Amino acid sequence: MKYMLLLRHSPDAGPVEGTPEFDAEMAKWGDVMGDLGGAGAMVAAHGLDTEATATTVRVRDDEALVTDGPFAETKESFFSYIIIDVADLDAALGWAKRMPNATYGSVEVRPLSIHEQDS
């Protein structure tokens, strides 16, 4: 089954770039992404720029409303997604627990829709 892991964190949480903690976390990211690839479970993964760079579009009554910022202002910002292909939810949760940001942010595990599962 295919799942998307939606990775979130508070921008001020987690290790700061340039510190040994940051390097240690980067190594962990490298490990888990490498293991995902090695297990044949990786479908796609991309990191996103900050929410400060986001623009949201809504069309209402044929009029486009373009606004600054993400869909919803939340404490945690959405910074990356990974699509994985694994046996079941327990396997997906196992990978989610290994995401370094799970210790200070969160990882939402969402199955792709049923139409996406067979492709």
Added chain:
Amino acid sequence: MAAAHLAIERAYREEWTSLLATLAGQVGGDIGLAEEAVAEAFVAAASDWPTAGVPARPGGWLTTVARRRAIDALRRGRTRIANQAAVEHLEALIRDNNDMSTGDRGHSASGVADDRLRLIFTCCHPALALDARVALTLRAVAGLEVAEIAHAFLTTETTMYQRLVRAKRKVKAAGIPYRVPADDELPERLHGVLHVLHLVYTEGHMATTGDDLVRSDLCDEAIRLARLVAQLVPDAAEAHGPGVPAPDRRTATGPHRR
């Protein structure tokens, strides 16, 4: 006829969990589909047995009817290609059961025990909301009617029905596996199961101070299910422990304790 009704009641009490647990495993862990098929088999029994007589092997009769209903549901399903394998498997099981006398479910006793455990762990999966875990456990594992569960938790039948539909849909759509957790997850997941049973017990226990007799059934169900878990996971000291409803320790720690 009274005899037929007694036989149906007895079969419901003794066979519901095993029928549902085994069938769910044969349809890829789709608890919702299995539950409907087993419920329909009992409806069929209620209309057939009083006139045609109680079959020699009630469990076998119910198993076959439930499998046929499951095949019908799988054929109606949206993912027909994926369902084809399950349909063929069930059809083969029906054929084999008619040819051989391999027991009611063509299944060893330990196989049935495994199925019941898989059902309990799936209903109590932490990916489901706590109230959904409680409702699903009472419906699928304990076989309580939706109206009974709604009454016990002081909500409407519609609300409870919808809660169950959402829970069963999530089990299927989110890919919650139909299995007993691996050894390293087992203690934590077992704790989760006992937490659900404890909630059921507490809910019933608080009600027994009132005049609502139906809710005392919850205590009985919690005890029955805790015994079942203790019996199926003999090493689960926690299931025999003081925090768990087991007033009759002689039965709770009976023949399964070695």
